[in-house]
Amino acid sequence: MKYWKRFFFSPFDPLPLAMFRLSLGWLILVCYLCLAPNWNAYYSDHGVGGAYSDTWSIFYYTEGIIPLSLFWWIGLAASIGFTLGYQTRACTIILYIIEVSMIHSNRMIVNGEDFTFRMLLFYSCFTDLGKALSLDAWVKAKKKPITSSDSSAWPAAWPIRLMQINFVLIYVISLPNKMVDDVAWLNGDAIYLSIVSNMWSRWPWPGLFYGGVLSKIITYTTVIGEGTFPILVWFDKTKIYSIALLASLHLGIAIMLQNVTFFTLSMVATLWIFIPGKMLRPWMDKVSSKGVAEPAAKEIPGPENIQRGAKAKPVAH
Amino acid sequence: MQQIIQQIKCEGIKDSLIYGFPHQRTQPATAKRNDLDKNGAFGSNAHPMFWAKIKPAVISAFIVLNLGTVLFMNRPGPVVQVTDDFLDKLSPLAAYRFSYAGWLIAEYAHKSGLDNRWQMFGRQSRFNWWFLIKAKTDAGTIDLPLPLQSPRTFWQRTFFDYKEAKFHLNLYANQPLREAYAAYLCRQYSLPGHPPIRSIIFELHYQNLLSPADAAKYGRHTELESYTQVWDEFPSSP
Numbered sequence: 001m002k003y004w005k006r007f008f009f010s011p012f013d014p015l016p017l018a019m020f021r022l023s024l025g026w027l028i029l030v031c032y033l034c035l036a037p038n039w040n041a042y043y044s045d046h047g048v049g050g051a052y053s054d055t056w057s058i059f060y061y062t063e064g065i066i067p068l069s070l071f072w073w074i075g076l077a078a079s080i081g082f083t084l085g086y087q088t089r090a091c092t093i094i095l096y097i098i099e100v101s102m103i104h105s106n107r108m109i110v111n112g113e114d115f116t117f118r119m120l121l122f123y124s125c126f127t128d129l130g131k132a133l134s135l136d137a138w139v140k141a142k143k144k145p146i147t148s149s150d151s152s153a154w155p156a157a158w159p160i161r162l163m164q165i166n167f168v169l170i171y172v173i174s175l176p177n178k179m180v181d182d183v184a185w186l187n188g189d190a191i192y193l194s195i196v197s198n199m200w201s202r203w204p205w206p207g208l209f210y211g212g213v214l215s216k217i218i219t220y221t222t223v224i225g226e227g228t229f230p231i232l233v234w235f236d237k238t239k240i241y242s243i244a245l246l247a248s249l250h251l252g253i254a255i256m257l258q259n260v261t262f263f264t265l266s267m268v269a270t271l272w273i274f275i276p277g278k279m280l281r282p283w284m285d286k287v288s289s290k291g292v293a294e295p296a297a298k299e300i301p302g303p304e305n306i307q308r309g310a311k312a313k314p315v316a317h
Numbered sequence: 318m319q320q321i322i323q324q325i326k327c328e329g330i331k332d333s334l335i336y337g338f339p340h341q342r343t344q345p346a347t348a349k350r351n352d353l354d355k356n357g358a359f360g361s362n363a364h365p366m367f368w369a370k371i372k373p374a375v376i377s378a379f380i381v382l383n384l385g386t387v388l389f390m391n392r393p394g395p396v397v398q399v400t401d402d403f404l405d406k407l408s409p410l411a412a413y414r415f416s417y418a419g420w421l422i423a424e425y426a427h428k429s430g431l432d433n434r435w436q437m438f439g440r441q442s443r444f445n446w447w448f449l450i451k452a453k454t455d456a457g458t459i460d461l462p463l464p465l466q467s468p469r470t471f472w473q474r475t476f477f478d479y480k481e482a483k484f485h486l487n488l489y490a491n492q493p494l495r496e497a498y499a500a501y502l503c504r505q506y507s508l509p510g511h512p513p514i515r516s517i518i519f520e521l522h523y524q525n526l527l528s529p530a531d532a533a534k535y536g537r538h539t540e541l542e543s544y545t546q547v548w549d550e551f552p553s554s555p
Contacts, residue, residue: 008380009373034476048484048501052494056428100430108487108494109480112437118430158376162383169384170435173391178439192529193441196538199482206538212529258475259482 008161011154013277014131015284018085021129023269025083028095028117031262032076039072042102042109049106057101071098085134092129096121112263119166120270126159133284160273167270168230175226185223188216194257202258218252225249233274240279243271386426389419391434445539446523448485452502453550454512461502488519492549495519499551507553519549 041047043059053060059068075098081091099118103110130136131153184190192215196206209215225245232242246267253264392400404412426432449466451458460466464478465485488495499517507514524543532538 004377005373008377030476034479037477038480042480046501046504048498049494052497096430103430108491109484111480111483115430115433115435119433122430158380162380165384166387166431169387169391170437173435174437174439176393177436181436181439182441184441189529190438190441192532193443193526194438196445196526196532197442198445198447199442199486207536209532210529210536210538211533215529259479261475261479 008158010157012127012157012160014129014137014154015133015277015280016272016275017127017129017131017155017160018133019275019280020269020272021085021088021124022083022133023272024117024120024266025079027113027262027265027269029076029079029083031113031117032072032079036072040068043105044068047106049108052107053105054107055104057104058097059101059105071101074098082129085130085136088130088134088136089125089128092121092124096125112260113266116263116266116270120163120266123159123163123166126162127155129155131155163270164273167267167273168233170267171226172230175223179223185219188212188219191215191218191222200257200259203256221245222249236276239274239276243274247271382425383429383431386422386429386431389422390426390432442526444523444525446489446521448488449520449522450502451518451520452506452514453516453518454514456512458518461506489521495549496551499549500554503553514553516550516552518547519551521546521548 035042042049045053045063055061059071074094078091078094078098081087082095096118099114099121103114103118128136178185178190182190184193189212192209192212195201195203195209195215225242226249229242229246232238250264250268254261254268257264404415407415423432447465450461450463452461464473464481469478488498499519502517503514522543522545525540527535527538527540
């Protein structure tokens with residue numbers, strides 16, 4: 001029980017959360033800008049997916065009262081607020097409501113990033129992502145400067161832990177599925193098939209993957225990376241390598257494949273919440289000293305420390 | 318003073334039980350805030366104390382609910398099969414109760430947004446395919462200027478068309494969606510001064526992919542032959 005308490009109920013370092021917020025917010029903001037030309041066509045009742053909507057959507061309940069395009073402006077403003085950390089919690093909730101509404105308004109154009117954004121925003125509603133590197137923190141710090149030992153201002157860990165576990169579960173769930181669903185993940189042809197696909201590939205030199213050697217190397221690296229991440233990310237010594245490998249895989253996908261860019265970048269953005277704050281702090285100190293709660297934690301109560309019987313301390317990652 | 322404190326404490330707990338959350342209550346005039354705080358934070362603080370006690374349990378239950386929901390929604394096929402077999406062996410009432418519990422979890426997943434089945438690049442296509450969507454008018458048949466079948470700039474292709482592939486993937490597998498999309502296209506492209514659209518045609522083009530070994534051998538990754546099929550022709554609704 002005490003391990004449970006330590007894992008879920010310790011304060012969480014706000015700096016990785018701030019990096020996560022900045023990355024995710026920027027991504028959502030770009031998504032909104034990209035949706036601008038098609039917003040009405042995608043989400044209005046008379047658009048391309050009108051027959052594939054359900055009622056769990058604010059668009060449905062406000063139809064005829066609030067113009068649909070106003071929600072785009074609200075979403076855009078909220079994504080800017082979220083990124084800058086201005087009224088962060090309110091912006092998070094607004095973005096979550098609009099994201100849910102988008103998904104339920106047209107199931108037929110839902111991409112992976114929509115599901116990822118929705119999941120991340122859902123858990124983010126229960127925490128304050130604006131404790132560091134934000135306008136909220138800046139204003140607060142002006143009123144009452146944050147001291148180095150002030151970890152009482154850190155947010156609770158449990159929503160972030162839920163986010164982390166859910167993120168890990170994506171790999172735990174999807175890897176066996178893909179191995180069962182398609183033999184290409186076993187024989188090493190999966191990356192070749194992605195690279196030569198007219199729908200997904202934007203890689204201009206598919207010839208590099210002919211013969212299958214490069215495809216096998218990348219396919220098996222992907223399987224190893226996705227298979228080991230759910231375990232290695234919890235241990236101090238392996239965490240950063242595991243994160244680096246997964247980030248490389250997702251960035252590679254973003255470069256080589258089209259139409260999944262936002263999804264794969266949203267996965268990269270989420271990796272911030274696994275990076276210990278103590279690793280980020282030296283970089284951040286160079287950028288700004290205001291609005292960043294400095295660490296009071298020396299120990300990280302992850303599973304590895306729990307095994308060693310480490311005492312409860314604020315979570316430094 | 319102790320009596321007042323005790324009374325407020327009891328009321329605080331009662332409020333929390335009744336309202337389910339800390340309820341603001343006017344303090345008796347005789348109870349000074351500072352006295353109360355010194356004696357263990359009663360009055361307006363009594364509810365937070367109660368809440369502080371039950372908060373970990375409530376949050377723990379919420380954690381279990383959410384993680385359980387994600388796992389439930391992503392049960393592998395064999396687990397679903399075992400569950401169904403188990404339900405078949407139960408009495409109708411017990412089976413109903415289990416099914417109802419499952420429905421409640423699914424409903425929570427639907428409402429909260431935890432209902433996604435996570436699959437990343439699970440199935441890879443063995444052929445390249447694309448739709449050519451045409452409009453039949455009195456003046457002839459024209460290819461509609463849609464994102465995936467008309468010249469696009471780099472910016473349009475990269476930033477604005479990023480949902481089109483998924484949409485076409487859904488069109489491929491869903492005939493009613495194609496019909497609904499045809500109706501939308503008829504509305505969208507029936508412009509004054511242009512010949513009226515009589516029907517929308519979905520033409521599927523596909524080309525088989527070569528294996529990596531054959532691709533190396535022939536220096537290309539598709540077969541030379543490309544195939545075309547007219548999948549649907551949806552008449553314009555009056």
